[in-house]
Amino acid sequence: MWIYEKKLEYPVNIQKRDLKMAKSLLSQYGGPDSELSAALRYLTQRYTMPDEKGKALLTDIATEEMAHIEMISAMIFQLMQGATVEELKNAGMGGMFAEHDHALFPTDALGVPWTASYIEATGDYIADLESDMAAEQRARATYEHLMDLTNDPDVLAPLSFLRQREIVHYQRFKELRNYYLDKKI
């Protein structure tokens, strides 16, 4: 089971509304390499890990990814806070408003709804771990694109934190994959 901690992993306090940035950030909320996909991918794959290391690592990284969903959600929520219909329309979010008003609905930055095929579980732990490594790299690249899109330090700070977490997760997945290959597990 899970326990809720009523705080964020890293603080999000955005003072300036920026609807275009909010729309771009959807990429990490409901896109293929989003935090949502990552959390569910690792939670799905942990059942077919071959040993206790694998079960532990996938459980713990998935849990951290849930904290990242909450951070990204907080960023989108704060960037959109108090936006009028007119402002949403001008930022290209008229369609989103029609479907979801101010709700946080998981789509990618282009409005494509999140889908379970992003989970990528094969039951083959080497294939799964290598796919996880690639997913962390793609998410790292996405965070760089997102950082390219803003100069607001309130937005850059949490993005920079999240990007670095992708690098650490990539490293741990790689170490586990190398261990399995090395030990012929």
Place this chain on the structure above:
Amino acid sequence: MNNYSLNKDYYNYVNNNYNQPLFSENANPSTVLDPYNGFIRGNMFPKLYNGYKIQKPFEIQPINEQAELLTYLDTYSFATTDLNLYLDVFPNDKDMIELFNQYRVEKNKILEQYEKKYGPILLNSNALLSYPWAWDDKPWPWENK
């Protein structure tokens, strides 16, 4: 976007440490950052740090005493999270287990102190021995401070 492809930084980035195999049976990172410096970088292991766009990590600037104590809690909480992942892969690293437990104990102390002063973060907090029900008090994590 490949506006950085001819930039020198790009090559530095490609050659960065994190992309090299670190794996060994008894990998023992010689140095681990302190919780605050690990937290602002998003990683406790200096060799794994790899910056992008920003010149140096953002310092946390708490707006009041509550935010300051929360930051203190965040840093120790983060330290245990990152060492936890490392230990999952390297469960025989005795020094790191010791460090993990040192941070875990400190985190629990700060947590208790925070909850006593500002209300519950966990549903098993003694701060819930209060009337009226304190769990639904502000602030919620996603709201601006």
